[in-house]
Amino acid sequence: MNKLIPGQRALLFIGSLLFSLYVLAPIGWLVSSSLQSEAEITSVPPHWVPEAPTAQNFRAIFQATDEKVTYETRKQGDTATGGFIPSTAANLLPSMKNSFIVALAVVVLNLLVSVPAAYALAKIRFIGRTTSIYFMLSTRVIPDIALVVPFFLFVQKLGLMDNLLSLVITYLAITVPFSVFILTGYFESLPDELDKAARVDGCSRLQTLVLVFLPLALPSLVAVVLFTFLTSWNEFLLALMFTQTPASQTMPIVVASFTSDFNISFSFINAAGVLAIVPPVLIAIVFERYIVSGLTAGAVKG
Amino acid sequence: MARIQFESVRKQYPNGYTALENLNLEIADKEFLVLLGPSGCGKSTTLNMIAGLEDVTDGNLRFDTEVMNTVPPHKRDVAMVFQSYALYPHKTVYDNIAFGLKMRKFAKAEIDRRVRDAARRLEIEPLLERRPDQLSGGQRQRVALGRAMVRQPQVFLMDEPLSNLDAALRISMRAEIKQLHQAMQTTFVYVTHDQAEALTLADRIVVMRGGVVQQIGSPDAIYERPSNMFVASFLGNPPINFLKGRLGQTPSGLVFRNGSTALTLPPQAAQKLAFYDGREVVLGIRAEDVAEEGGAAGDACLSGRILSVLPVGSDQFLELEVAEAKLFFRVGKECRYREGEQARLAINLNRLHVFDPDTTDNLLWA
Numbered sequence: 001m002n003k004l005i006p007g008q009r010a011l012l013f014i015g016s017l018l019f020s021l022y023v024l025a026p027i028g029w030l031v032s033s034s035l036q037s038e039a040e041i042t043s044v045p046p047h048w049v050p051e052a053p054t055a056q057n058f059r060a061i062f063q064a065t066d067e068k069v070t071y072e073t074r075k076q077g078d079t080a081t082g083g084f085i086p087s088t089a090a091n092l093l094p095s096m097k098n099s100f101i102v103a104l105a106v107v108v109l110n111l112l113v114s115v116p117a118a119y120a121l122a123k124i125r126f127i128g129r130t131t132s133i134y135f136m137l138s139t140r141v142i143p144d145i146a147l148v149v150p151f152f153l154f155v156q157k158l159g160l161m162d163n164l165l166s167l168v169i170t171y172l173a174i175t176v177p178f179s180v181f182i183l184t185g186y187f188e189s190l191p192d193e194l195d196k197a198a199r200v201d202g203c204s205r206l207q208t209l210v211l212v213f214l215p216l217a218l219p220s221l222v223a224v225v226l227f228t229f230l231t232s233w234n235e236f237l238l239a240l241m242f243t244q245t246p247a248s249q250t251m252p253i254v255v256a257s258f259t260s261d262f263n264i265s266f267s268f269i270n271a272a273g274v275l276a277i278v279p280p281v282l283i284a285i286v287f288e289r290y291i292v293s294g295l296t297a298g299a300v301k302g
Numbered sequence: 303m304a305r306i307q308f309e310s311v312r313k314q315y316p317n318g319y320t321a322l323e324n325l326n327l328e329i330a331d332k333e334f335l336v337l338l339g340p341s342g343c344g345k346s347t348t349l350n351m352i353a354g355l356e357d358v359t360d361g362n363l364r365f366d367t368e369v370m371n372t373v374p375p376h377k378r379d380v381a382m383v384f385q386s387y388a389l390y391p392h393k394t395v396y397d398n399i400a401f402g403l404k405m406r407k408f409a410k411a412e413i414d415r416r417v418r419d420a421a422r423r424l425e426i427e428p429l430l431e432r433r434p435d436q437l438s439g440g441q442r443q444r445v446a447l448g449r450a451m452v453r454q455p456q457v458f459l460m461d462e463p464l465s466n467l468d469a470a471l472r473i474s475m476r477a478e479i480k481q482l483h484q485a486m487q488t489t490f491v492y493v494t495h496d497q498a499e500a501l502t503l504a505d506r507i508v509v510m511r512g513g514v515v516q517q518i519g520s521p522d523a524i525y526e527r528p529s530n531m532f533v534a535s536f537l538g539n540p541p542i543n544f545l546k547g548r549l550g551q552t553p554s555g556l557v558f559r560n561g562s563t564a565l566t567l568p569p570q571a572a573q574k575l576a577f578y579d580g581r582e583v584v585l586g587i588r589a590e591d592v593a594e595e596g597g598a599a600g601d602a603c604l605s606g607r608i609l610s611v612l613p614v615g616s617d618q619f620l621e622l623e624v625a626e627a628k629l630f631f632r633v634g635k636e637c638r639y640r641e642g643e644q645a646r647l648a649i650n651l652n653r654l655h656v657f658d659p660d661t662t663d664n665l666l667w668a
Contacts, residue, residue: 125315125316126316127316191386191388193384193385193386193388194388194390196350196353196355196375196382196384196388197382197384197388197389197390197449198390198401199354199355199374199375199376200353200354200355200375200376200380200381200382200402200459201376201381201401201402201405201449201453202376202401202402202405202406203376203405204374204376207376207405212390215392216391216392
């Protein structure tokens with residue numbers, strides 16, 4: 001790195017501080033307000049640091065599972081503050097489970113399909129190879145909203161409405177092309193001679209992939225896992241179309257439903273929001289080391 | 303142990319490019335065969351086909367009598383060393399060397415014995431726990447050799463294994479590879495574009511160009527009796543000189559003429575060239591086949607102006623302008639010619655090559 005003159009260093013620091021604030025402020029407010037009562041959230045000026053922190057909102061979420069919330073009982077969850085509990089509150093934890101099942105299934109199936117596909121596209125020369133890469137990638141230029149109707153008909157014909165499988169299938173259609181693209185690029189950056197060496201050393205194609213390429217591709221595998229997990233975890237549009245009952249509703253759908261209830265409880269919504277970002281944040285922390293090296297893909301040449 | 307046989311083998315890539323046309327080649331058991339040629343001549347393709355890394359489009363590839371066309375690489379008993387070494391970056395040196403044996407389900411003790419034995423022979427024992435990125439180029443090359451050695455394969459394939467090393471290391475590794483071949487008593491097929499490597503290592507050299515074999519023979523035969531102008535120009539440093547001219551019968555014998563230059567060919571050459579009386583030919587003169595005049599007859603000398611003198615330590619290169627052609631010769635240090643002077647160099651007429659200008663074939667050794 002070039003030497004920085006003192007003023008530059010300070011400017012860079014201030015710049016990055018401002019950017020971090022810009023990115024982190026909404027999350028900070030989400031977390032802070034999830035610990036505030038309804039009255040405190042709506043106070044003017046807002047309190048960035050809760051004056052009277054309370055875990056009532058989270059308690060309400062976990063209690064809501066075994067309590068039927070109706071118009072009459074809606075205020076019972078947040079007794080301390082007199083806030084409201086949404087009528088669909090009981091669906092939150094089951095929906096979180098649904099989100100997990102869908103995301104995990106998508107992550108695993110996506111890897112099973114895209115890893116061998118990417119290896120073949122990167123290391124085996126066959127007719128139509130580049131065409132297939134571009135064709136797959138071109139499916140990503142179609143906005144999801146354009147796919148909703150065809151997907152809907154297809155899911156309906158298969159009788160998969162209100163079934164988690166409908167989400168797994170459609171999310172795979174969205175994530176696989178992109179994963180194949182990322183992994184193909186990475187495998188291509190690994191030298192062909194490595195592939196040849198492994199095969200002469202006694203590996204079949206599959207063994208070459210598993211024993212030599214996968215360990216080297218760990219950073220981009222992590223990138224792919226994160227991408228697919230986050231895509232499935234956050235997806236809203238398709239989930240809204242294909243899920244109708246709590247049996248298959250995912251977290252974004254249920255959290256969104258809180259905004260269209262008898263009354264709106266900001267504190268409850270924010271607490272749910274915090275729960276929703278916990279899994280992605282945990283994953284990011286665990287794999288942080290690999291995410292950084294995944295971004296500098298191709299630097300691991302043999 | 304294996305004899306390798308190419309029977310009318312053709313290789314065409316899916317994009318339509320033909321890398322090899324009708325290759326017929328027999329590699330004897332325990333032979334050291336070098337495939338030599340410029341890049342894109344099909345030598346690496348040939349090697350990859352022996353390894354099973356490339357399909358055979360047409361024809362047959364046999365190990366001994368067995369046709370190997372569709373046998374995948376992991377079922378062939380071959381080992382390969384690559385130009386880029388291709389070590390597994392995530393494995394230690396020990397595991398790199400042991401990998402091929404593990405894949406072939408050797409017993410742990412046997413693997414350990416072989417790995418340590420190879421490491422001792424290649425003097426890389428202290429490096430066994432390191433990873434490839436902690437090694438120098440020469441050390442990586444040794445590991446790559448070790449990885450191939452421990453397998454004790456039927457066929458040992460090398461794809462420009464020394465090209466990434468510096469000059470000094472290359473020469474010492476050349477000697478080691480030669481020793482390795484003697485110690486292992488197995489078939490070696492070695493690809494290179496470096497004539498010096500080919501000449502030092504090979505039992506036989508195959509010179510290739512554009513997917514077609516130009517000549518197969520011992521290093522001596524290839525150098526002394528090149529079958530065409532391409533082979534002649536590919537070996538030799540500086541490269542062989544070509545001089546166009548016309549043959550003519552005179553009382554003293556068959557004479558090659560170009561402007562004021564007239565060289566009388568020796569009787570045995572004249573005999574072979576009798577049919578070419580009066581026709582145009584290309585004369586090939588190896589850079590080292592000249593000497594200072596020293597009283598040689600006028601019909602065995604080249605005269606011209608010295609364009610440059612390039613000392614190269616042990617010798618010097620002279621650039622001589624003869625009849626508008628620029629010729630390079632290698633002479634001893636005692637040669638006193640200076641730039642701009644007129645020089646007369648005696649030619650060793652017995653070592654001349656004569657080529658047909660149209661077919662480029664060697665007319666003396668056809």
